[in-house]
Amino acid sequence: MPATPDLTVPADLLPADGRFGCGPSRVRVEALEALAATGADLLGTSHRKDRVRDQVARLRRGIAEVFDLPDGYEVLLAMGGATAFWDAATFGLVRGRARHYVFGEFSGKFAAVTAEAPFLADPDVVESRIGTAPTVTPAPDDVDVQALTHNETSTGVMMDPVRADDALVLVDATSGAGGLPVDLSQVDAYYFSLQKGFAAEGGLTVVIASPALLERIDELAGGDRWIPPFLRLSTAVTNSRKEQTYNTPSVSTIFLAAEQTDWLAGRGGLDAVVADQRDKAAIVYDWAGERDWASPFVTDVSERSLVVATIDLDDAIDADLVNDVLRANGVLDTDGYRKLGRNQLRVGMFPAVPASDLQAYVATVDWIVDHL
């Protein structure tokens, strides 16, 4: 690989904040300052007492407000992030067989988990070509869970979470939540980690649960299958209703996510935020469309993610080199997903990233390409 040229981007071109990663993603500095301002009052105090439980309550209330929960839906907190939730769901939500829509790295990972479970039938895997979104269709009769991914973070493709039959609909919304539109009446579990759109840190899962999901949790918790205690969703239900978690959570994650949730609600809730996301995404996709050396990777305009943009570069321009120069100038983490193996930029456009920084990002890339 060629050495990184020593290029200094003019300071007035650079984004105000250089964090454009797709996970962990930008945490608003205002939220970090609010966390620091809690001083001796929050971190380092008991998660079973009011100070911390008030933050858990604030987060659960905030999620309910941002998503305007349908009647009977509840906000659960489960430990371990989306990856742990796949294990919890395999034990505690899939009765006999799951269908998975696989269109990239993350959607494929959950499918691999249910495929290994000795107590489940082999999953029904519906694959879509990389860079395209699947369409949800009715599954075979023995399928009782349909597993969707709102935003495939590895490819920058978003899909519509819809119900096609009477199986439970589980949607991994780890990168989509808070930035993409969703009709929760179509979904039974809308679950996500908090280090992407919710601008906090990893390790905790929010699950927006429908009444049918809560019933399935009870059904399998009361059945014959052994479920490891840490992964019992029935325990997450009991604890969430008491504004606490099963074991010690990262209190800073809870606090930062609650700050972000209040901020999203203050901006007018999900619909208003999604409208902004459309404008922000247009900045990046239109820019790529206008350059003869760049193009959006996802060809179907309606499948282009509003939160993660993937931009292919012409072979004459080495994306690794562009990213090296960006990094040397403090603009971070826009590398393509390694396993995709494309000459690509992948840009996090999560709600915490303002339009002005995306404009500055594309102007910075223009400058670098001019000077390489």
Ligand SMILES: *Cc1c(COP(=O)(O)O)cnc(C)c1O
């Ligand atoms: C980042 C990501 C995950 C993994 O989240 P963890 O918190 O690391 O478990 C899962 N699914 C999607 C869609 C993601 O973007």
